[in-house]
Amino acid sequence: MEILRKPILTEKASALTEKLNRYAFQVDHRANKLQIKAAVEKMFGVQVKAVNTAVVTGKMKSRQTKTGIASGRVAKYKKAIITLNDGDIIDFYSTIQ
Structure with a gap:
C-alpha cells in the first residue's frame, strides 16, 4: 500500500506551510x-510533531453530452495535515530539473 499519494499544493496549503510549518x-x-x-x-x-486527517468529499460535477446532461461526483480522498x-x-x- 502506497501511503503518500501526492502533496497538496494550493494557496491555502502554502499559507499553512509558511505560517505554521x-x-x-x-x-x-x-x-x-x-x-x-x-x-x-x-x-x-x-x-513529525502531529498528524491531522480528514476525508474530503468529492464535488458534484455535471457536463453537457449529446443526449442531455450527465452528472456525477468526483472521487473522495483522505487528506493529512502534517x-x-x-x-524541519x-x-x-528540490528534485525538479
Whole structure:
C-alpha cells in the first residue's frame, strides 16, 4: 500500500506551510495516523510533531453530452495535515530539473 499519494499544493496549503510549518498530503484512505507519520519521516527525513486527517468529499460535477446532461461526483480522498518540528522543512521542488 502506497501511503503518500501526492502533496497538496494550493494557496491555502502554502499559507499553512509558511505560517505554521504544516504540509498537506493526499494519502491512502486506509492509512492511519501512525502509518502516515512513519511514511513522512522515512521519505523526507524529518521529525513529525502531529498528524491531522480528514476525508474530503468529492464535488458534484455535471457536463453537457449529446443526449442531455450527465452528472456525477468526483472521487473522495483522505487528506493529512502534517505538522513538523521547528527547524524541519520539506522541499518539494528540490528534485525538479
